[in-house]
Amino acid sequence: MRRRSRAVVSAPGRPSRPVAAAASGRRVKLGAYVTFQGGTWQVAAVAGASVTLVGEDGQTASVLSSFLFADPAFTVVGSPSAGVRQWGLLESVPARERERALAWQRHIREIETGLPDGPGSTGVPRPEYDPQRTSMAEREQAKADELAQLGWPRVSRSTVRRMRARYHDQGLWGLIPRRKPSSATGRADERVVAAILEALRRRRGRSKGTLKGLRELTGQILADTHGPGTVALPPPSTFNRLARVLADPLEHPGRPARTATASVRPFTPTVALRPGELVQIDTTRLDVMAIGDDGRAVRPELTIALEIATRSVVAAVLREEGTKAVDASLLLAEMAVPHPVRPGWGEQLRLSHAAVPYDRLLALDARLQQAAARPVVVPETIVIDRGAIFVSTAFLAACETLGVSVQPAPPRSPAAKGAVERTFGSINSLFAQHVAGYTGPHILARGEAVQDEARFTVAQLQELLDEWITASWQHRPHDGLRHPLLPKKALAPNEMWGALLGACGYVPWPLTGADYVELLPVRWHPITGRGIRINHRTYDHTLLNEHRGRPSPDGAGGKWEVHCNPHDVRQIYIRLPDGDLHEIPWIHRDHVHAPMSETTWRHIRTALNRRTDREKHEAALAQAADQVLRRSRPLTGSPAAATPSGTASSPAGTLPAQHPAEDTGDTGDSLDAAEARTHDDDDSQTGGEGPPPPARFALYDADQEAELW
Known part of the structure; x- marks a missing residue:
């Protein structure tokens, strides 16, 4: 990579x-x-x-x-422009060609680094691919001989050199053949070949089995796809030959499984000398109950990116449902662009008040003028675990196109990501325990009615977390941050960032809004006379008029490439023949005044029975979606919001704002009555027009609250 x-x-x-x-x-x-x-x-x-x-x-x-x-x-002049590649086009390539391209990628990595997984992976290089003992020409010839013995057709040293050049020029897309590939399976039935490739894909990452078990799995796939008895399996000898040809030699189905466990290596602290050199990413459940889109109490998932050199939390994302690959991909862009100051934040949270050379930074990047006091780093290497979202095609393709190296952590080695694991504990102890709905570190420490204590939605909790990171975490001294000239003084993450900027400098990351859209997950849909239909939602625009009923020139089966955001389904983005992604709105977007996720939409479809035709049913779903989002909003007009404690001055390092509604002790009114009173108060303040003013929240301070008793 x-x-x-x-x-x-x-x-x-x-x-x-x-x-x-x-x-x-x-x-x-x-x-x-x-x-x-x-x-x-x-x-x-x-x-x-x-x-x-x-x-x-x-x-x-x-x-x-x-x-x-x-x-x-x-x-x-004469160099290609920067940007995110159209990695979604790989979905239109047949599965067999994608598997062959991935196999070529592992072979090229072994030629250049000695290991199939590339730099940073564990293992010992084979003698013929050891970079310390052999030259590049010798390794290319050894790989050509190895592939020829495995049955790959017409593989020579010049072929290996040409594939390496394509990979460095175009990435994984360059390994896709531009002409009809020569068949290495002889006269075998293409349906059998496709079934074997599907069986190999299902077996990937699991314990190695035998060729007999692979043959049984292939027979099941053929029966499920084409019907029982429609396609006959070849004899065992022919099947074994096909499996050996189609399988990668490093994942051969007949290879015996390893039973011995690796010895535990001694702990070595992770060291990084410049910002962005090493970033660790991980996901866990936050120890706080929040209000979901459907009004139920949920525990959101927290995904953070920790920069090792400064111990800065450069990106943090909360999601109600399980974190998806799109969240991990957008996390890359979030850590590389300045974080804007939210409305209502104090002036002390701006970057201009931080311990960094602000005037020199502003001369390089004008976006820092409205930025919060948080580091902006360009990651070089990202350390991940082997979770599904981090090893997905979307995340790995985004890292490769943005020039970021991915280093998987060894299995059963939590110390490999010790810094980010310890940061999760610090967030729970320094932030989560002060938030309404805290669940405690384990079941024995949990309260009796934690679900009833939830007061914040996931979006409000995200705003609280971002403000706490900027106000507290980035200005809190860390024992692991020491300057060579001040070895006895622990520095804060922002102070360490300012010190390292003088040695490494700062170069802005030239990402645009189009790059964010390119990182969204890809789907393939036709353009009908009514537009594009996705999960009972219709998306339409005048841009689609000349393409209705026509096949896509680049899509799979004539379908068009569509990028969707699973956390905001009010619009989609389609790639038209001009090569750009264009926004196509939902026909009922004006009825939903807040971002709506795919999970909320599925809940609405389940709760609302379909009793009318398609158009009326979709309009009813849009009204129900708006009602759910309105009910899930916080009670901003409660008496707690008007207490004098909400306007008291806050000490440095805390969040200046109001207290949650549960601190008043008033539990006599029902939820509907309190919500009606809130809407009345909002109408009286705004004159019945426009949205209510944004709510402000704060951490619960027991000592300050006791002064009011």
């Missing part, structure tokens, strides 16, 4: 080396032409952090490399 390139400059008195533009793979060499401030310049010299440019009229200029890369119009 291609690593993110960094800006490299030569020290005075040493030969100059090429400067690389971050996150793009574009290399600025001596003599190269670049576009800067609306003109074309030629690179004449690179000395230290300065780049000397010569214009078309002979004018010369000397600029810092970071200032050169920060120019919005900066490009390298």
Whole structure:
């Protein structure tokens, strides 16, 4: 997997080396032409952090490399532009070709690094692929001989070299054959070949079995797909030959399973010397009960990205249902772009008040002017566990297209991600126990009616968590952060980030809104006369008029590539023949005034029986969705919101706001009566027009509350 390139400059008195533009793979060499401030310049010299440019009229200029890369119009003439690749097109490739491309990817990694899983993986290289003992040409020839022995057709050293070049140029998409591949299965039935590939896919990651068991599984797949007795299995000898040809040699079905367990290695602390060098990602359940979209109490899932060099929480996402691959993919973009200051946050939470060289950063990236006091890092390596969302195609493809290296943690080794695991405990002890609905660390410490104590929705809890991270975590001294000049003083994450910026610098990440949409999961749907139908929802726009009833030129089976956000189904994005993704709204989007997830939609469909035709039924579903979202909102007009404690000054490092509604002790009114009183108060404050003012929440302070008794 291609690593993110960094800006490299030569020290005075040493030969100059090429400067690389971050996150793009574009290399600025001596003599190269670049576009800067609306003109074309030629690179004449690179000395230290300065780049000397010569214009078309002979004018010369000397600029810092970071200032050169920060120019919005900066490009390298003749180099491809940066951006997220269209990895969703891989879904349109037949399964057999995708499996072959993945097998080529493992072979190429073994040629270049000695290990099939690439850099950072465990194991010992085979002698013929050891980079310390053999040259690249010898490893290419050894791989060509190995594939020829396995029955791969017409594989030579030039073929291996050509596939390596395609992989480095286009990634996994370059390993897909552009012509009809030659058959390595002879005259075997294509339905049998497809069934064997499906059986191998189901067996991947599980305990290794025998060829006889694989043959039985293939027979079941054929019976389920084509009917019992429709397609006959080949004889055992023929089946075994097909299985050996189609299976990767590293995952051979006849290979005996390993029974011995690996010895436990001694604990070694994780060390990172620059921001973004190493980021650990993990997911767990938060020890807080929240109000779900359907009004029930749920425990949301928390996914965080911890930057090791500064111990900063650069991204944190709460989800009501299980975290999906799209959440992990969007987590990459969230940690690399500035976090905006939310309405109602204090001025002390802005980046301009943090212990960082703000004026110098603002000159490089204007987006930091409205940013919160949280680090913005470009990840180089991400350490993940072997969870389904992190090893999914969406997340791995997003990492590869953005130039991020993925390092899976060893199995049964929790110390490999000890920093992020310890951070979860700190969040539960420093934040969660002060929030209404705290469940405790285990069942013995749980209260009697935790579900009744839930007061915040998942969106409100997300806002509380973001504000707490900015106000408390980033300014709290950490024992693991020490400066070489001040070894006895523990630094805060923001202080450590400011200290490392002077040594490593800051280069902005040029992501746009189109890149966020490219990271969303992909589906394939036809365009009918009524639009696009997804789960009883209709999406339509005038952009679809000329494509109704027509097949897609690039889609699978004539269907069109559609990107969906499972946490906001009010619109979708479709790729039209111009190559861009266009937003297509839901025909009833005006009836739903808040983001609605796929889980909420399924709950509404279950609760509401279909008694009319399609159009009236869909309109009724839209009204029911709006009612559910309105009922799940908090009671912002409760008497607790008007208590003097809500306006009291808050100490540094806490969240200045109001207390939750349960602190008043008033439990005589029913939920409907309290909700009606809330709407009346909102109407009186806003004159009956417009949405109510945003609610403010705070952590419960027992000592401050006792002063009011």
